Amino acid sequence: xxxxxxxxxxxxxxxxxxxxxxxxxxxxxxxxxxxxxxxxxxxxxxxxxxxxxxxxxxxxxxxxxxxxxxxxxxxxxxxxxxxxxxxxxxxxxxxxxxxxxxxxxxxxxxxxxxxxxxxxxxxxxxxxxxxxxxxxxxxxxxxxxxxxxxxxxxxxxxxxxxxxxxxxxxxxxxxxxxxxxxxxxxxxxxxxxxxxxxxxxxxxxxxxxxxxxxxxxxxxxxxxxxxxxxxxxxxxxxxxxxxxxxxxxxxxxxxxxxxxxxxxxxxxxxxxxxxxxxxxxxxxxxxxxxxxxxxxxxxxxxxxxxxxxxxxxxxxxxxxxxxxxxxxxxxxxxxxxxxxxxxxxxxxxxxxxxxxxxxxxxxxxxxxxxxxxxxxxxxxxxxxxxxxxxxxxxxxxx
Amino acid sequence: xxxxxxxxxxxxxxxxxxxxxxxxxxxxxxxxxxxxxxxxxxxxxxxxxxxxxxxxxxxxxxxxxxxxxxxxxxxxxxxxxxxxxxxxxxxxxxxxxxxxxxxxxxxxxxxxxxxxxxxxxxxxxxxxxxxxxxxxxxxxxxxxxxxxxxxxxxxxxxxxxxxxxxxxxxxxxxxxxxxxxxxxxxxxxxxxxxxxxxxxxxxxxxxxxxxxxxxxxxxxxxxxxxxxxxxxxxxxxxxxxxxxxxxxxx
Numbered sequence: 001x002x003x004x005x006x007x008x009x010x011x012x013x014x015x016x017x018x019x020x021x022x023x024x025x026x027x028x029x030x031x032x033x034x035x036x037x038x039x040x041x042x043x044x045x046x047x048x049x050x051x052x053x054x055x056x057x058x059x060x061x062x063x064x065x066x067x068x069x070x071x072x073x074x075x076x077x078x079x080x081x082x083x084x085x086x087x088x089x090x091x092x093x094x095x096x097x098x099x100x101x102x103x104x105x106x107x108x109x110x111x112x113x114x115x116x117x118x119x120x121x122x123x124x125x126x127x128x129x130x131x132x133x134x135x136x137x138x139x140x141x142x143x144x145x146x147x148x149x150x151x152x153x154x155x156x157x158x159x160x161x162x163x164x165x166x167x168x169x170x171x172x173x174x175x176x177x178x179x180x181x182x183x184x185x186x187x188x189x190x191x192x193x194x195x196x197x198x199x200x201x202x203x204x205x206x207x208x209x210x211x212x213x214x215x216x217x218x219x220x221x222x223x224x225x226x227x228x229x230x231x232x233x234x235x236x237x238x239x240x241x242x243x244x245x246x247x248x249x250x251x252x253x254x255x256x257x258x259x260x261x262x263x264x265x266x267x268x269x270x271x272x273x274x275x276x277x278x279x280x281x282x283x284x285x286x287x288x289x290x291x292x293x294x295x296x297x298x299x300x301x302x303x304x305x306x307x308x309x310x311x312x313x314x315x316x317x318x319x320x321x322x323x324x325x326x327x328x329x330x331x332x333x334x335x336x337x338x339x340x341x342x343x344x345x346x347x348x349x350x351x352x353x354x355x356x357x358x359x360x361x362x363x364x365x366x367x368x369x370x371x372x373x374x375x376x377x378x379x380x381x382x383x384x385x386x387x388x389x390x391x392x393x394x395x396x397x398x
Numbered sequence: 399x400x401x402x403x404x405x406x407x408x409x410x411x412x413x414x415x416x417x418x419x420x421x422x423x424x425x426x427x428x429x430x431x432x433x434x435x436x437x438x439x440x441x442x443x444x445x446x447x448x449x450x451x452x453x454x455x456x457x458x459x460x461x462x463x464x465x466x467x468x469x470x471x472x473x474x475x476x477x478x479x480x481x482x483x484x485x486x487x488x489x490x491x492x493x494x495x496x497x498x499x500x501x502x503x504x505x506x507x508x509x510x511x512x513x514x515x516x517x518x519x520x521x522x523x524x525x526x527x528x529x530x531x532x533x534x535x536x537x538x539x540x541x542x543x544x545x546x547x548x549x550x551x552x553x554x555x556x557x558x559x560x561x562x563x564x565x566x567x568x569x570x571x572x573x574x575x576x577x578x579x580x581x582x583x584x585x586x587x588x589x590x591x592x593x594x595x596x597x598x599x600x601x602x603x604x605x606x607x608x609x610x611x612x613x614x615x616x617x618x619x620x621x622x623x624x625x626x627x628x629x630x631x632x633x634x635x636x637x638x639x640x641x642x643x644x645x646x647x648x
Contacts, residue, residue: 280492284554287448288505288561289482298508303495 028376035370038153041363042145043166050143050165051119051127051134058082060144063152066166069126077124090115090127091164108133116140128165148363153370159334159345161354161364169367173336175374177251177344178320180337181330184255185262185319190312192259193266197308200267201274202296213268220264228328231257236329243341249331251340257325262315269314273307274300306390313386317379323348347371401426401565401595402447407461409442411454416442418619419461424612429587429596431606431627434616435642440599443616444567447597448484449477465565482509484565485558485594490574491550493542493557498525498534501542501553505561520560527593528556529586548579555586559593566590568598572605584609603643607631615639 043063044050050066052058058077061069068074070089077085095104095111098118104111112133119127120139134140148169156170196216200209235256240248277300285295301308323346331343332353351368358364402424409417417439424430432440445451446463449470462469470480482505493501502521511517521538525531530552534545542553551571558566568587572580587596587609600606606613607627614624615638623630623639634640 278492280488280490281494283450283453283486283488284492284494284557285504285508286453286478287450287481287486287488288508288557289478289480290505290508291478294508298504299494 031369031372031376034366035373038169038363038366038370039148039150041148041366043148044143044145045165045167047130047132048128048165049131049134049145051116051129051138052141052143053119053123053125054139054141055123056082056085056126056141058143059141063148063166063168064156064158066143067158067160067163067168070128070165085124088122088125090118090125090129092129113138153367157336159350161358161367167363169363169370171347171367171371171374173334174345174347174350174371176336177330177334178346178348178375178378180340180344181251181254181258181326181346182316182319184251184340185258186312186316188255188259189262189266189315189319193263193312193315194270194308196263196267197270197274197311198296198301201271202292202300213271216264216267219260220268224261224322224324225328227257227261228325231325231329239341245341247331247343249329249343251330251337251342251344254326254330254344254346255340257329258319258322261322261325262319265318266311266315269311270304270308273304273311276307277304309389310386313382316382320378320382321348321375323352327352347375351375399426400424401465402597403462403464403467404443404446405462405464407443407446407459407463409439409446409451409460410458412456416619417446420621421461422614422621422624424595424597426595427591427593428611429591429598429609431610431613432597432599432616433601433603433606433613433642434622436601438616439619440614440616441569444569444597444599447565447567448481448486450486452477482561483563484567485561485563486567487551487554487558487569487571489570491547491554493545493550493553496542497539498542498545498553499538502557502560505557509561524556524560525553527559527590528552529582529589530556546579548575548582551575551579551583552586555583555590559590564594566594566596568596570599570601573601580605603631615642617642 044066050061056077058081061080065074065080069080069087070091072089074080075087077083077087090098092111095108095115099111099114103114112129113135115127115129116134116138119125126143153169153171155172156168157172158168158170159173160168200212204212231253235253236248238248239245239250239253281299281303282295285299286292290298326346327349330345330349332345332349333343334345334350335342337344351371354364355368358368400423404420404422407417407420408415420443432444434440442451446459447465447470451457451459459471463471465480465484469475494504496504499521502524503517506517506520522531522535525534530549533549534540534553537544542550545553551574555566555571572583575583584605587598590596591611598606598610610627612625613627613630615622615630615634615636617638623634623636625635629635630639631643634643
């Protein structure tokens, strides 16, 4: 009976270990396959074509150019390598302007032929229409369609996932926003976090520490929405006044909120590491005539460096992955940030805000998964760094 | 000449009366051993000489301890200056998680010495003094943790000696070491007696008889007998001492 129990427990533990690992791997696999699907999507919306006049020699346009043309930022073909011709854009909604209802027919059955004729008559026209509408053998040119390339996704500076006819999935602004906010959050949190940890581990009396420690740990349990709310009603207006900004929602507001959120993690982990510094090391230092501060700065902190580093990285991890609070206070403008006082947008905030409205399986949806993959790699890289630092520390101390 | 002088010392951990009315003189450049069963107060007494017990919350001292005629618990005494003058070696080797060189240089650096040449010179001198130089001269930048336990303890002695103290306190310095390392440490103690006054706490009575000039026997917070080592081990005056050194209790 006892034997059997031992076996059962062992089996259970093994099974739970394997199941957990398998689930994690499945999640990562799912993320990757969905994310990679973006590169199989086409630049122009599925089922649609961009039709040109026969005489127009333009064959290729990238997504950014298409968007510029349809936003009427570009108004002449020569700007995108074509002849000197003004651009006239045509969307299906514009059909009423050119044709009467009777001519189009009740079910738009004549629309295809009419539009094809219209484009054939206007050398500068580009029409965004469903492929199925265009009659066979129409005398038209079509912009070559191709799949979305990694270059325009990772280096692209514009994020317009719902633009028609060609959505833009430039992830650089989001990536930059995330790194920017996290960087500043850490710059704020690090000095404060370390000093609070030193204070609690070395200076504070047992009574003060007994009060402070639970309070700081309590901060860890506050939901991030509450932090976001606090940021929105306190920090955002404050920044607006102090810096005279048009809007207070900015990267700075995000980093301050994130710094406050990362503090408890940094403080508790770093403080524990310092308190775990062996008493014998402190005594050795003091016995050599070192003052308390020399002991703390030259022995206690260096010897608990790996613990402090892991606290900091856990804090960074939280800052990089934090969603709600950042979503609420950063202003959510998907532009490449040039200063910390501008609104910006982070990867997690983008996923949270847009996943609900992205049709499942579409390019937008897949692009959000790809963002998830990028986020995964960022945190993975950070963890590797920590592993490297602490293993080097361990090697040095052995 | 008396190096250390304790005058009617009483010491308390909270309500616990750990040392009861101890008075003793420790002569310059001699080795004095404290022996006694565990919990008899010998380590506590030793740690009063460099004010290490200041770190224990709720502890209290009555009486006076003079080093070179100066009350080390008197007003205006800089504890870090005192500890620079009164070095200490602990029971377990406790090198810093730094390189061998930095371990020795630490005491000099925290005492404000910046001259690199002087530090390097002192490091070499101290390591030679601790008979460790030949073993580590090619790996001064290796971690001190790479050394064996015995080497680490000699490193700690070198570290304590680097700041040129005039008193060296040793709290069971060989209790965590193997017999060969122990012999090396004892040899070292015999050599160092020319430079410093050494007070050593030990559980090992052979060790006390081998290295010390004078021996004090502690029991239940009191100093039972203090005399020349030869007298203590051959012809003690008190029965308790006799019983202890013959192994009847302890």
